[in-house]
Amino acid sequence: MDWDRVYDVLVVGGGNAALCAAVTARQAGASVLVLEHAPKAFRGGNSRHTRNLRAMHTAPTSVLTEQYLEDEYWDDLLRVTGGQTDEELARLTIRATAEALPFMEACGVRFQPSLTGTLNLSRTNAFFLGGGKALVNAFYATAEKLGVEILYDTEVASLRLDDGFVRQAEIISRGFPRTVRAKTVVASSGGFQANLEWLKQGWGPAAENFLIRGTPYAKGRVLRDLLDQGVASVGDPTQCHAVAIDGRAPKFDGGIVTRLDCVPFSIVVNRHGERFYDEGEDVWPKRYAIWGRLVAQQPDQVAYAIIDSRSERLFMPSVFPAIKSDTIEGLAEKLGLEPSKLAETVRGFNAAAGHGSFDNSRLDGCHTEGLTPAKTNWARRIEAPPFSGYPLRPGITFTYLGVKVDRNARVLMQDGRPTANLFASGEIMAGSILGKGYLAGFGMAIGTVFGRIAGREAAKHARN
């Protein structure tokens, strides 16, 4: 490693967006250095946990069926964000996803038909064979083959901005402080969801009990550093994408296997044994993202989903076995709840439930009467032992706060002026386009599209 070398492009981060930028810049002839905070085994940021790319296409292509056109894609995005998006950047992203898929294939990423249980996505989303880590492996192999230099275990502490110009990067490489110089910098270092102290600014002490679904390396250090130096921000600084996951999940990096899909067929109680929200409001894919927030608002940020034996097989298995008992009181004891209180809640629910016929395959309208809060679908009595319980906790996927960029991925200052040589891609700027909610495979779409733009523009700028 030649620490005196001035690289054409310095890429901060090691996930999909970073690698797309690095590969694109290198293909354009630039010398590229990638700084990945994680050690090699955990490289790839949250991309490691992803599984698909939402891609526009005018005809069946690769593993995607039928067609998925710009306007429908845009409508889908508008719906989930409630308008908190930037139409110009969003449409630019959407159109470019058509090219993103072949780009990934050229980089060695392999695709597979839609996974079992996700047939609803077979038209819109291309699934990575083996998931996100396989994609990350393919990108690193391609980058290495092209001659991109990669440093693992290397965190960027600060990008010194001087009148909109990044002079150098202060880094900590394998524990040693260093300085790296480059003509241009691409910041692709993600959000701050793994930084509990920062999350507490928006959530208070409750954030202590949050579980982080993805990489523990998304500390937001570069994001903080840039915002402190006058870079323009986008996105609500307090908000994060939070879903309810199995409360027994590891603090970080639990990923997909910690999800729990049983809520619609259950009653969910807090630690006092009381229900607090309509579990059957809508089908789970449309509701799972509100449950993180709901659980976060409960005492100790914990809740418990209770089902009876008839519902055991109606949802995807979680990695942790259900906690079981032949009686509600017995289950309450095992879950650490007050047995008489839980029994009373279940009795109250059962007395009000069962109006309509239960059908797990659709919104069945089987509801409660005279119960607050009501359960409006799948309100079947919980009466067939053994009973199963799953603890729930908020699982944080990503944060919305980011740096503001223009259509060339160039980072903007608070006064609206563009920075001279700083670009951004991926979660660190995704808040510009996805200000609220989530659309499956759209994070990877933004990362890939803006990664390529940032890589192209950075290489071009370095040449001039």
Added chain:
Amino acid sequence: MQETETTEEARRALEICNACRYCEGFCAVFPAMELRREFTTGDLSYLANLCHNCKGCYYACQYAPPHEFGLNLPQAFAELRAETYAEYAWPKPLGAVFQRNGTVVALISALGIALTLILTVLIQEPSVLYAAHEGPGAFYRVIPWWLMTTLAGGTFLYALLALAMGFRNFWRDTGSSLAGPAGPRPIATALHDILTLRNLGGGGHGCNDRDEGFSTQRRLFHHAMFYGFLLCFASTSVATFYDHIVGHPAPYPFWSLPVQLGTWGGLGLVVGTAGLIWLKVVSDQAPAARNLLGADYALLGLLCLTSLTGLLLLGLRGTGAMGVLLAIHLGIVLSLFLLLPYSKMVHGLYRSGALLRHAMERHAGHAPAGD
């Protein structure tokens, strides 16, 4: 089979896999897994034997070590397969040979060669043993016909019986026998999967033969070895037919059918086994079950020696070295026959059984509802 630490680890791994399913496109194991929620030891045995050890799932796994879930499915399955080989061995006490299979296979092979050499020396005059022999029946002047046929036929028939009993044990233990007899379509599917090694295709792009890069080398080497073995077997069968039915005893001319089949088959075996040994040496050891590598090397070595000595015998059969070479070659073949049911060779048997079972499940899945 019994619950052991190995079955528990395989079950723990599969429960993580079943909640993730990102690897669904790699091979047959994952679709088969998804048909189940709980895994009996029979299910685990079935899935472990369905695994072709391509390691695609290991390199793609977000939960692989050093993640705290420490998921290493290829390794867990390899260790479980070794236990299933011991479990299904017939007769049962001989299952113990799978404990230190590398050593056992190497020792038996050495003993087989020594025994044949000693026997040959005992029953033959040195003048006959070291002389050059030519023309029909030349081999029998060194090792008498009756000895060769009794030993070869006896050990081979015994091996077939032991393999059949092993298969029966596998089929019953995995619950496959409950599914009724296999129909022609599942059999055709399974045969296709076996003969093409479809599951070493990694979803069409190859496997992680050496590291996180993809290649089809292992599949091609295995094909060379497998079809080489079949050609050698065909050569022996044709020669047996010529000798015993037509009354035309060996050795046969170079351009005759048995010699051509044996030569090409032998070359395939040498290339295939050498290639597979090389891949094992250079590959990343992280997803491998290192304590089981001995068994792999021992069988590959034995197969390689079988073909090498056969080819050498062909080359030097007109010289005085023929007698000793013949004894060595036959000693190795004898050991191979004896070891068929007690070496890594059984993987083909249970793998085929698992593929048949999987084909039956797939075809049953396509049947109309209520069927």
